[in-house]
Amino acid sequence: MSFRLLQRLRNQKSSLIFNSPKLFTHFYSSLSEPRYRNSPTPILKQSIFTSGHVFCCRNNGFSPLLCEIFNIPCWSISARLLSSQAVVEQSTSDGLTVEGIIANGWTIYNEDESDWKSHASAIAQSIHLIKKRLRWKKLIHRLEILSDQLNKPDLWNDPVHAGKISREHGSLMGKMKEVNAFEQELLEHIDMIKLAREENDSELESESQKGLLTMRKHIKEKELEALLAGEHDTSSCFIEVQAGAGGTESMDWASMVMQMYMKWAERRGFGVTVVDEMPGEMAGIKRATIRVHGEYAYGYAKSEVGAHRLVRISPFDSNKRRHTSFASVAVIPILGDGFSRVQINESDLRIERFRAGGPGGQHANTTESAVRITHIPTGVSASCQNERSQHQNKASAMAVLQSRLDQLEMQRQAEMNAEHTQSLTDINFGSQIRSYVLHPYRMVKDHRTDYEVSHPDSVLEGDLDGFILSFLSASLDKDEDADL
Amino acid sequence: MKWIFPRGCFSSILQPVLLHSNPGRPVSCSTVFSSHKPRIPLHLRPPTSRATVADLKKWHIWAKNLVSSVGSTFLDLDNGPDSTLLQRELTWLVQDAFENPNKVSFQNSNDDDSVVSLRACLDDLYEMWKQRIEERRPFQYVVGCEHWRDLVLSVEEGVLIPRPETEMIVDLVNDAVNENEELRNGLWADLGTGSGSLAIGIGRILGDLGKVIATDLSPVAVSVASYNVQRYDLQDKIAVKQGSWFEPLKNVEGELAGLVSNPPYIPSDHIAGLQAEVAKHEPRLALDGGANGMNDLLHLCSGAVFMLKPGGFVAFETNGETQSKFLVEHMDTETKGSFHNVKIISDFAGFQRYVTGYKAR
Ligand SMILES: C[S@@+](CC[C@H](N)C(=O)[O-])C[C@H]1O[C@@H](n2cnc3c(N)ncnc32)[C@H](O)[C@@H]1O
Numbered sequence: 001m002s003f004r005l006l007q008r009l010r011n012q013k014s015s016l017i018f019n020s021p022k023l024f025t026h027f028y029s030s031l032s033e034p035r036y037r038n039s040p041t042p043i044l045k046q047s048i049f050t051s052g053h054v055f056c057c058r059n060n061g062f063s064p065l066l067c068e069i070f071n072i073p074c075w076s077i078s079a080r081l082l083s084s085q086a087v088v089e090q091s092t093s094d095g096l097t098v099e100g101i102i103a104n105g106w107t108i109y110n111e112d113e114s115d116w117k118s119h120a121s122a123i124a125q126s127i128h129l130i131k132k133r134l135r136w137k138k139l140i141h142r143l144e145i146l147s148d149q150l151n152k153p154d155l156w157n158d159p160v161h162a163g164k165i166s167r168e169h170g171s172l173m174g175k176m177k178e179v180n181a182f183e184q185e186l187l188e189h190i191d192m193i194k195l196a197r198e199e200n201d202s203e204l205e206s207e208s209q210k211g212l213l214t215m216r217k218h219i220k221e222k223e224l225e226a227l228l229a230g231e232h233d234t235s236s237c238f239i240e241v242q243a244g245a246g247g248t249e250s251m252d253w254a255s256m257v258m259q260m261y262m263k264w265a266e267r268r269g270f271g272v273t274v275v276d277e278m279p280g281e282m283a284g285i286k287r288a289t290i291r292v293h294g295e296y297a298y299g300y301a302k303s304e305v306g307a308h309r310l311v312r313i314s315p316f317d318s319n320k321r322r323h324t325s326f327a328s329v330a331v332i333p334i335l336g337d338g339f340s341r342v343q344i345n346e347s348d349l350r351i352e353r354f355r356a357g358g359p360g361g362q363h364a365n366t367t368e369s370a371v372r373i374t375h376i377p378t379g380v381s382a383s384c385q386n387e388r389s390q391h392q393n394k395a396s397a398m399a400v401l402q403s404r405l406d407q408l409e410m411q412r413q414a415e416m417n418a419e420h421t422q423s424l425t426d427i428n429f430g431s432q433i434r435s436y437v438l439h440p441y442r443m444v445k446d447h448r449t450d451y452e453v454s455h456p457d458s459v460l461e462g463d464l465d466g467f468i469l470s471f472l473s474a475s476l477d478k479d480e481d482a483d484l
Numbered sequence: 485m486k487w488i489f490p491r492g493c494f495s496s497i498l499q500p501v502l503l504h505s506n507p508g509r510p511v512s513c514s515t516v517f518s519s520h521k522p523r524i525p526l527h528l529r530p531p532t533s534r535a536t537v538a539d540l541k542k543w544h545i546w547a548k549n550l551v552s553s554v555g556s557t558f559l560d561l562d563n564g565p566d567s568t569l570l571q572r573e574l575t576w577l578v579q580d581a582f583e584n585p586n587k588v589s590f591q592n593s594n595d596d597d598s599v600v601s602l603r604a605c606l607d608d609l610y611e612m613w614k615q616r617i618e619e620r621r622p623f624q625y626v627v628g629c630e631h632w633r634d635l636v637l638s639v640e641e642g643v644l645i646p647r648p649e650t651e652m653i654v655d656l657v658n659d660a661v662n663e664n665e666e667l668r669n670g671l672w673a674d675l676g677t678g679s680g681s682l683a684i685g686i687g688r689i690l691g692d693l694g695k696v697i698a699t700d701l702s703p704v705a706v707s708v709a710s711y712n713v714q715r716y717d718l719q720d721k722i723a724v725k726q727g728s729w730f731e732p733l734k735n736v737e738g739e740l741a742g743l744v745s746n747p748p749y750i751p752s753d754h755i756a757g758l759q760a761e762v763a764k765h766e767p768r769l770a771l772d773g774g775a776n777g778m779n780d781l782l783h784l785c786s787g788a789v790f791m792l793k794p795g796g797f798v799a800f801e802t803n804g805e806t807q808s809k810f811l812v813e814h815m816d817t818e819t820k821g822s823f824h825n826v827k828i829i830s831d832f833a834g835f836q837r838y839v840t841g842y843k844a845r
Binding site for chain 2: 279351353358361362369371385386387389390392
């Protein structure tokens with residue numbers, strides 16, 4: 001029965017339905033008549049009800065799913081998709097929007113409290129937060145610019161550029177669609193609950209309640225993901241640690257910091273390799289570069305840029321006095337091939353290899369094959385000695401050099417860019433971000449977020465996620481809703 | 485010593501080349517493997533040994549202490565490794581010995597009773613590190629391999645451990661074949677191939693039709709080079725032949741598109757004074773270049789004139805400025821007009837290390 005109904009729905013000429021929302025609604029309400037609801041084909045019911053785009057089409061242009069269902073060629077609306085979805089607010093049949101839900105200020109109870117308003121309110125808050133984290137307005141603006149560029153007929157004359165544009169467009173579009181889908185789903189559930197109440201359909205109501213709860217849990221994860229939505233956040237990265245002034249004591253601290261990141265990376269399942277390491281004379285390191293390999297390595301690690309301060313009784317001080325030492329941390333993304341990277345001219349490079357004295361060649365058998373490469377025009381250099389062949393050390397040093405030059409270029413462009421707002425990577429290499437106090441009391445405190453813990457040992461063992469996440473959310477969430 | 489002919493002795497690679505260009509002449513093939521069986525490098529041995537984390541930690545601490553005790557003694561004595569370098573080697577030894585080198589954080593593990601799979605038993609690890617420090621056995625012989633360019637080559641006593649300086653010869657060849665596609669698909673020779681390093685490095689940049697003949701007088705070198713060639717699946721591209729310098733190449737006179745060699749070039753009476761790793765452990769046959777170190781270089785240079793075809797490329801590694809200049813001088817006088825575009829090229833350390841040129845057309 002209902003199957004035939006659906007068929008009839010499909011066979012209706014779309015113009016009829018779409019030109020006449022009333023008719024459509026009417027048509028829909030006939031579906032909700034008792035005989036349909038008692039239909040023994042719940043799957044079909046599901047497919048109509050949960051996709052219930054009927055509610056949204058009034059405000060929302062046509063949803064793509066509708067096109068699918070009713071066989072409307074999608075191209076006819078795709079051009080409008082961007083503006084209509086982003087700008088026109090979606091709402092329920094009685095005009096409730098996501099912002100409206102937030103404005104209602106419904107109390108949010110625990111998840112196990114089955115109160116649909118509480119769920120809806122929590123979900124709406126999450127949507128709001130995600131939009132904020134994604135810098136929603138800027139994202140839409142950027143999408144518009146990208147769409148314009150994609151529509152240019154000569155775009156593919158420069159395939160590298162075109163690839164970059166379309167990749168970015170695809171990624172932003174994906175994010176936007178995901179959020180829109182959340183909004184839509186939320187409003188549909190609400191519509192459904194209201195409808196179920198009108199119709200006294202407790203089964204349908206509890207189903208929609210469950211739907212809301214599932215959504216509420218799922219969207220929490222998405223909040224986290226939205227913290228890492230920066231252009232290069234998915235990249236692998238280099239982490240560089242440099243000892244501050246203060247000789248052996250701070251070199252020892254620098255090596256503790258490096259160990260902390262290596263352990264953190266291992267815990268997170270990233271690959272870690274030491275690329276460059278300059279040991280201190282007595283202990284510790286003067287500086288080191290490690291490569292952290294894996295998805296989102298940069299997104300997380302970028303929070304660590306700045307000076308890290310240690311207070312403790314120095315093991316190197318025979319008088320057992322308290323010392324303060326510093327180590328600075330820099331983080332550099334490793335851009336994928338698709339990104340525009342600084343072109344390095346072979347002739348601009350000075351390549352040196354370190355080796356013990358002597359005439360080399362057959363005279364010497366050494367496993368030392370360190371390489372240092374200097375980019376003469378900028379003076380930027382990189383070295384590597386931890387690979388087992390000179391060839392590999394050179395390749396590794398080149399990769400570090402490339403990333404350093406790329407980062408410089410990104411900073412230069414960001415400064416030129418009028419829209420430039422302070423980005424994470426601008427944070428001064430030297431500004432103090434965190435203190436690790438081992439004496440006279442024990443704690444680690446982040447000065448940017450005031451996040452603190454009282455067990456420095458576990459932090460030094462790589463338990464950094466608390467610091468990282470609190471910093472990421474603080475820096476993305478602090479701005480007023482200007483970007484929404 | 486017993487010589488046996490390996491499978492594919494008239495190796496299918498060379499046969500077409502040789503027979504095609506020298507119809508009717510018999511191929512005097514001296515591609516032989518001695519009865520010598522190449523040693524499997526540590527990192528390729530099966531992980532059949534077990535040790536507890538506690539025992540490994542004990543070994544590691546012992547090994548680290550041995551490293552610290554060295555300080556700069558070897559460096560001061562004969563330019564040998566200092567403790568920083570030895571420490572790095574120790575890390576690499578651990579990497580090679582572990583079944584899963586990405587999880588070598590046993591030093592941080594608190595679970596002393598857990599058991600780890602190793603490619604050598606704990607006793608062997610003690611023995612290896614003792615040999616490294618006390619006998620100055622080269623690290624590469626200890627683990628049985630040398631990382632060279634992007635290759636990991638098997639090495640053992642009797643074969644010279646390829647040097648980082650030599651890596652650049654492959655780059656020089658690469659530049660040459662980039663300029664001339666004909667060279668890319670021609671026949672090349674690596675004389676005194678040792679572990680096969682140059683032959684393999686070059687084999688990997690040649691075109692589909694390009695071939696390499698690698699020769700060495702040392703049967704151990706021939707066997708190790710063949711093993712490495714197989715490891716990189718290049719047996720169809722590279723033929724390893726045993727014999728003295730040009731002797732195994734008689735059939736291809738005047739046909740080589742390129743010839744490279746890093747022949748022994750150390751003056752005989754310098755050898756005893758070299759760092760212990762070289763003087764006490766590496767084969768003299770691979771190092772000793774006669775009174776002034778030039779014996780083999782001069783011989784090879786003169787021979788190259790006959791082996792190369794017009795336009796063919798040649799590259800030699802030398803001891804440095806004096807030898808390079810001497811060699812160029814030799815080319816200018818003795819083999820007058822045979823080579824053009826002769827150049828001395830410096831290595832990364834700034835030593836005038838390589839002499840390159842083209843056979844006149
Ligand atoms: C300095 S080693 C170079 C090895 C290898 N090509 C490399 O660069 O690592 C010189 C090589 O020449 C080989 N050799 C010495 N005398 C030879 C001869 N008369 N004929 C062929 N090879 C010889 C030695 O066995 C040794 O493998």
